[in-house]
Structure formats: structure tokens, C-alpha cells
Amino acid sequence: MWKAEIRVLLKKSVLDPQGQAVENALGSLGYGNVQDVRIGKYLEVSFDAGSRQEAEAQVREMSERLLTNPVIEDYTFELVEE
Amino acid sequence: MKFGVVVFPGSNCDLDAYHLVKDVLGEQVDYIWHQEESVAGFDCIVLPGGFSYGDYLRCGAIARFSPVMKSVVSFAGGGGLVLGICNGFQVLLEAGLLPGALYRNINLQFRCLFTHLKVENLQTPFTVGLEAGRLLKIPIAHGEGNYYADPDTLRRMEKSGQIVFRYATANGEVTDTANPNGSLANIAGVCNEMKNVLGMMPHPERAGEAALGSEDGRLIFKSILKSWEGSR
Structure with missing residues (x-):
């Protein structure tokens, strides 16, 4: 069994209005040193696959077909064997 | 002409x-349940507004894998008319039938108000019945209507007349203050290269009778009828 820990963030070129709002809120709490906040999604997908290589290929496929929108989002992932 | x-x-805007x-309009129409695998017999498919699959993951991301969408994609590929309104626009983008993406409004608000639309292309089946220079007063109601496309895609779309509607002031000026959601270049509606698929955030179906505050939405449906009749 594999567990993919997938992190999805808006691309750098896409403005993140939620991150901006949180950044401003942190600023008003006195954290004047905060320069950027980006808000994304974290997904855990548990599944069976024959090998690490096969598991990685599947995570990429799932991410590109459904879990992310490649027009506005980037993703990274880690695979944990369970 | 038969709408589906x-x-x-x-x-929730299907009704x-x-x-x-x-x-x-007094035309024929039927509902098409998302589990249907065929759209045979219809001349124009409308993907309505709402919150398909609760907007889980991303707006439209799950709806686009509904059984019916396979036949909508091939219907569109064959030149069939497809109109996506609000959530329907999001579904069309997720399905790859239109370029770009829609995400969270820049002001983080759910905006529900009348907007004025400048019509940028009168040569589409959805706008062919409109008078040049006439603004359309049509309401929006959404939290994720902030349109984005990368610069190359936007340039290509501008060149091929795929930007159909832009948010404007009541005088027809395309300004930042007329932009309700942060959309790139005030974009409110776009079509595909073939011009037979239109996606728009404003709701023409909510502006078809005087009692609703505007009848301008009807003009888009009248254009569809006109172009369909012309193609026969």
C-alpha cells in the first residue's frame, strides 16, 4: 500500500487572493516581516501499486487528470510505503 | 429547435x-440527467449554473467526468452549439472545451449584482442577433469567476475573436471598477476557436423577462435561434 501526500498550490504567475488576505491579516497582527502567503490544498491518496515507479506514474496521472488544474496550479508529492 | x-x-439554474x-421563447426543451450517455436529438446544449458536486475539489472538476460530458464533448467537436453559464462555464473549462481557468474572485466575495457586458464579437452564434455597440445588462452570482489564461493563450484568443464579453460600466467603458471579480482583461465570456462553444459567468437565463429587471439575456438565446435557423 502506498500513500501519496500531494500538495497543490496556485502557480507563481497566478495571484492568490486568499493568501493575500491572510498576509494582510498577519501584517495587522504585527508580523511585519511576513512577505508572502500562499494557500493551497493537501491531499492524501492511499492506493495499491506494484512498485514505487508505478505508484509515482499513477500519482502524476491522477494529479494531471483530476486533482489539479494545470492551467493555474502546480503540485508536488511524496510517496510513503505503508 | 430543441434545447437540452x-x-x-x-x-440550481437548470429550472x-x-x-x-x-x-x-416558446421553444422545445428537455432536461438531460448527467448520467445520460447521449445528447442525440438536441440542437443546443446548456450547462447551467449551480454548484455541481458541491464544488468539491474545484468548481466543475468532478462534473466534467459525468457520463453526459463525453457526448457533450463530441457534440461540440461536431459543431454543435454548447452554452455554459456560470458553473457550466467552469465545467467547460475543466473539460478542456474552452481555454483558461476560473478561480476565486480577487475580492474573496460572492458577487451577486447586475453587470453591463460589452460584446466584443458579433460573429458568434450566441451574439449574431445583437446590435453593434449595444450593452447587455445581465446579472452575475458567483464566488469563483476570476478568469485567468496565460499571456500566450490570451493573445491567441484576442486575435481569433474568442473574447466575447467583457465587464463594462453602464457607459460601455471597460475599466477596473467595472470588473466585479478580478478577471483578466475584464473577461466575462469566451468561446472556442470554432465559435460554437460559449462560456459566460453572467446569467442570461436570469434576465429574460422585464419582471426580472432586464430582458437582455433573451437576446443571447434569440441569437442562438437565429444562427440555428440560418444554418438550416
């Missing part, structure tokens, strides 16, 4: 679209 209004779990076509 697709119903996903969570659609409005159905009512406009049937009771206001």
Missing part, C-alpha cells in the same frame, strides 16, 4: 434556463 439543459447533482426556453 444538463442537470448535474447540485445544478431558470428551462423556463426561459420553454415559457418565454
